[in-house]
Amino acid sequence: xxxxxxxxxxxxxxxxxxxxxxxxxxxxxxxxxxxxxxxxxxxxxxxxxxxxxxxxxxxxxxxxxxxxxxxxxxxxxxxxxxxxxxxxxxxxxxxxxxxxxxxxxxxxxxxxxxxxxxxxxxxxxxxxxxxxxxxxxxxxxx
Numbered sequence: 803x804x805x806x807x808x809x810x811x812x813x814x815x816x817x818x819x820x821x822x823x824x825x826x827x828x829x830x831x832x833x834x835x836x837x838x839x840x841x842x843x844x845x846x847x848x849x850x851x852x853x854x855x856x857x858x859x860x861x862x863x864x865x866x867x868x869x870x871x872x873x874x875x876x877x878x879x880x881x882x883x884x885x886x887x888x889x890x891x892x893x894x895x896x897x898x899x900x901x902x903x904x905x906x907x908x909x910x911x912x913x914x915x916x917x918x919x920x921x922x923x924x925x926x927x928x929x930x931x932x933x934x935x936x937x938x939x940x941x942x943x944x
Contacts, residue, residue: 803839803879803941813849823852825911827861837937840930847920854915861911865904873901 804812816822824846830836843853865875876892877884884890895901 803835804842805942809842809845812846812851816850821852822850823854823912825854825856825861825863825908825915827859828855828857828916829860831860834937834940837934838941841934841938841941843918843923844920847918847923853918854912855918856911856915858914863907863911865908867901867904867908870898870901870905872896873904875904 812822812824826839846853864878865873867873873895874892875895876890878890878892
């Protein structure tokens, strides 16, 4: 789940015309975390961010590529809890070979995912929306 600065950075990038694509696991191991995560989808979709739901298995991968030049990979969930409390670690790679390998893996994730449309997402039941928004209140603790 993104904290506010990360959420704003993602939305700002998309609104500037940067292609922002997120792959998130549709298979979960924690229901409350999944509900809280889902509470952000509308906001992301409205900003033009593509949300891909990976359904093959629980996806715990954590990596980002920027253009063809930079990649970040590691154990961090890219949230304040990971940065401050959990002593997570990330590697920044300025290596086109590493970036290319991660891009190929990302392509496999995209191919095994369903793209979530805003229209489809907004049709979900009111009870789901309520559960997601209630879970979002606990997101700083998750």
